Amino acid sequence: MRKTLFVLTAAALLAGACSKKTGGGVKLKADTDSVAYIIGMNVGMNLLKMDSTLNVNAVCEGIRDVFRAGTKLSAADAETYYLRYMNYILPEKARAYEEQFLADIAKTNRSYARTSSGVTYTVEVLGDQEQIPVSDRDSIVLRYVIRTADGEQVYSSYERGDSLRTNLGGLNKGMKESVKLVGKGGKINAWMPSSAAYGAAGDQQLGIRPNATLYYEIELVDVDKYANWSRRNNLRR
Numbered sequence: 001m002r003k004t005l006f007v008l009t010a011a012a013l014l015a016g017a018c019s020k021k022t023g024g025g026v027k028l029k030a031d032t033d034s035v036a037y038i039i040g041m042n043v044g045m046n047l048l049k050m051d052s053t054l055n056v057n058a059v060c061e062g063i064r065d066v067f068r069a070g071t072k073l074s075a076a077d078a079e080t081y082y083l084r085y086m087n088y089i090l091p092e093k094a095r096a097y098e099e100q101f102l103a104d105i106a107k108t109n110r111s112y113a114r115t116s117s118g119v120t121y122t123v124e125v126l127g128d129q130e131q132i133p134v135s136d137r138d139s140i141v142l143r144y145v146i147r148t149a150d151g152e153q154v155y156s157s158y159e160r161g162d163s164l165r166t167n168l169g170g171l172n173k174g175m176k177e178s179v180k181l182v183g184k185g186g187k188i189n190a191w192m193p194s195s196a197a198y199g200a201a202g203d204q205q206l207g208i209r210p211n212a213t214l215y216y217e218i219e220l221v222d223v224d225k226y227a228n229w230s231r232r233n234n235l236r237r
Contacts, residue, residue, distance in 0.1 A: 106120050132183045
């Protein structure tokens with residue numbers, strides 16, 4: 001509920017900033033005014049999702065210039081610049097922020113360490129050191145929780161009452177690195193940079209935004225090494 005109110009408030013601010021009246025906001029005297037306000041809300045919400053640091057006044061100026069038929073850029077130039085921003089500038093800004101965020105975690109909490117890919121982790125339970133998955137063909141069973149950087153839970157196998165059964169190679173890069181640091185019965189908490197998790201695509205079904213830094217709580221429930229189960233299968237033949 002709090003998140004919804006924040007979005008609506010920001011949308012109202014956008015509408016207020018675009019209004020020429022110093023009183024703030026628009027007076028919805030007619031149905032067309034109401035529709036225009038709703039369109040403004042929709043634009044504001046989408047802009048917040050894309051980049052909350054955008055200059056609202058510049059957005060409003062662009063809208064006014066379109067209605068005045070006097071834009072500062074041609075449609076072709078605008079498209080080129082926008083694609084460059086979305087494909088290069090914005091991801092670079094996200095990566096720089098993420099790198100500083102993860103570096104600060106490791107710096108302020110000595111229990112955390114980092115892998116070469118940026119996974120920032122702390123081992124809660126070491127587990128059986130004789131049962132550590134190494135090969136991509138090793139069979140494993142996991143339970144885990146995923147949270148966003150602001151603490152919102154987006155997935156929990158505990159709440160779903162199930163476990164992930166897969167081979168090591170079936171995991172994303174960050175999870176694979178994490179489970180290789182503990183043995184059977186081990187538990188590890190890890191901050192995953194977006195490049196080691198859901199990347200630029202995110203996951204719409206889970207509600208994970210593009211380029212999202214995520215927090216994982218992982219329990220390695222079971223390990224069956226490929227060499228062992230392959231040997232068992234050969235003995236049965």
